[in-house]
Amino acid sequence: MWRGGRIVPVMKGDRNIDASEGASGGDSGRDAGRGIGGIGGLQTLRRGHAKAADPAVLAEFELRPDPGDPRLTERVRGVDQDGKAIETAVVVERPLTLYLNGQEIVTMMTIADFPEYLAVGYLLNQNMLRHDDKITSIQHDDDIETVVVRTERETDFEDKLKKKTQTSGCAQGTAFGDLMEKFDEVALPGDAVIHTSWLYALSRKINTTPSLYLEAGAIHGCVLCREDRPLIYMEDVGRHNAIDKIAGYMFMKGIAAEGKIFYTTGRLTSEMVIKTVQMGVPILISRSGFTAWGVDLARRANLTLIGRAKGRRFVALAGADRIVYDFDPATVAEEDARHQRKGGRADDAA
Numbered sequence: 001m002w003r004g005g006r007i008v009p010v011m012k013g014d015r016n017i018d019a020s021e022g023a024s025g026g027d028s029g030r031d032a033g034r035g036i037g038g039i040g041g042l043q044t045l046r047r048g049h050a051k052a053a054d055p056a057v058l059a060e061f062e063l064r065p066d067p068g069d070p071r072l073t074e075r076v077r078g079v080d081q082d083g084k085a086i087e088t089a090v091v092v093e094r095p096l097t098l099y100l101n102g103q104e105i106v107t108m109m110t111i112a113d114f115p116e117y118l119a120v121g122y123l124l125n126q127n128m129l130r131h132d133d134k135i136t137s138i139q140h141d142d143d144i145e146t147v148v149v150r151t152e153r154e155t156d157f158e159d160k161l162k163k164k165t166q167t168s169g170c171a172q173g174t175a176f177g178d179l180m181e182k183f184d185e186v187a188l189p190g191d192a193v194i195h196t197s198w199l200y201a202l203s204r205k206i207n208t209t210p211s212l213y214l215e216a217g218a219i220h221g222c223v224l225c226r227e228d229r230p231l232i233y234m235e236d237v238g239r240h241n242a243i244d245k246i247a248g249y250m251f252m253k254g255i256a257a258e259g260k261i262f263y264t265t266g267r268l269t270s271e272m273v274i275k276t277v278q279m280g281v282p283i284l285i286s287r288s289g290f291t292a293w294g295v296d297l298a299r300r301a302n303l304t305l306i307g308r309a310k311g312r313r314f315v316a317l318a319g320a321d322r323i324v325y326d327f328d329p330a331t332v333a334e335e336d337a338r339h340q341r342k343g344g345r346a347d348d349a350a
Contacts, residue, residue, distance in 0.1 A: 042086065042087055043080070053209060053210055061209070061232070061233055063232045063234075064211075064230075064233040065209070065210065065211040065212050065234075067211055067212050067216075069113065071112075071113070072092055072111050073089045073090060073215060076088060089215055089216035091111060091218050091237060093109050093237045094111070094145060095108070095109060096108050096110050096118070096145055096146070096147060097146045098119050098123075098146075099146065099147070099149070100128060100129075100148075100150075100151075100157070101151060101154065102148075103156065103158075105161070108122070108241065109238070110237065111212070111235070111236050112142075113236075114245050114248075116138045116252075117234075117244075117245040117248035117249045117252065118147075118236075119138065119140075119147040119248065120135065120138070120149060120247070120248035120251055121243070121244030121245055121247030121251070124248065124251055125243075125275045125278055128155065130153075131251070133151050133152070135151055135252075136152055137150045138150075180274070182278055183278070186280065188280065188303060192282040192283060194261060194304060194324065195323075195324045195326050195327070196323065196324065198225075198227050198261070199285060199306070199309060199314060200312070200327060200329075200332050201228040202223075202225055202263055202285070203263075203287070203309055203310065203311075206221070206230050209230070209233065211233075213265070218237065219236065220236060220237070220238060220239040220242055220264070220266045221233060221264070222265070223246075224249075224255075224260055224261075224262060225261040225263055226260055226261065227261075230263070239265070243262075243272065243276070244275075250279070257281045257282075258280075261281070261284075262279075263284075263285045264286045264287075264288075266286065267286065267288045267289055267290070268286045268288070268290045268291065268294045269291045269294050270291060270294050272294065273294045273297045273301070274297065277301045277303055282302075282303060282322070283319070284305055285306045285309050286306070286308075286309065287310050288307060289308060290307050290317055295318055298318035298319065299319075302319060304318060305318040311334040313329075
């Protein structure tokens with residue numbers, strides 16, 4: 001539980017969070033049963049993984065996925081295209097109902113690994129929390145699948161909750177009120193840059209880091225980076241959840257947006273552009289493609305928008321003046337097939 005700038009224990013069923021949680025733990029079980037193995041005629045299917053992940057790269061992350069966490073996946077049996085019995089990992093999604101000062105805001109479908117960060121980030125990106133708000137407590141209860149955020153400032157969003165927008169995000173993303181209410185107030189730094197050497201390094205490091213995607217698929221990832229270093233890597237069934245968790249982490253840990261780069265595995269939609277701009281991050285990179293409104297909004301906000309970034313290729317449709325071409329793309333190796341997400345196999349898939 002978060003209370004007045006510190007973590008304190010609460011009732012049974014609650015969980016505590018810490019800046020180092022997930023950063024280095026959970027390696028056990030990551031390498032067990034990978035690939036296709038047979039036990040009594042049962043094939044064990046895994047998507048593939050980063051072979052011998054570089055410890056130096058893993059150490060760069062402040063927080064990264066823990067695919068060995070038993071809460072996040074389940075083993076399920078079925079049959080394949082040949083009628084053979086198989087067993088595979090599937091991601092577990094759970095409902096999480098968010099309350100702000102006693103008012104029910106929304107029920108989200110999430111993997112629920114960092115509910116406190118998700119709650120705070122969601123409220124920030126919905127403009128229900130202000131950056132000068134003081135959070136007095138955050139209480140998460142696993143048993144009743146709720147998270148309650150309390151602030152010193154009294155809040156009432158009854159009118160805003162009546163205006164609902166179904167976003168293009170996975171897992172039924174929902175936005176309340178005017179999506180653009182704060183958008184034009186943000187001034188992104190004009191002196192930010194992205195070196196192509198950083199872009200290639202980030203793609204390689206993020207794509208080969210042990211993750212729920214490599215364990216089970218059916219998941220999106222978002223990563224906060226600085227230069228060529230990935231810092232905070234969050235995954236969830238919807239990319240909007242992953243970016244909200246990073247927003248919440250930044251707020252609760254006092255991490256500034258200056259000098260940061262945002263990387264996502266999903267489409268560059270209007271929602272992703274709006275949230276990135278509201279967070280004050282000037283550069284957004286994706287493995288996948290674009291939507292027209294996403295591009296229009298990025299140009300309007302002076303956000304650098306880079307998509308289809310896989311292997312040696314990428315396309316910039318906004319803010320290309322921030323790109324510093326300091327690396328020969330001909331020297332970049334194409335991605336290994338087992339690390340290609342859907343966006344790596346089809347330009348506009350996500």
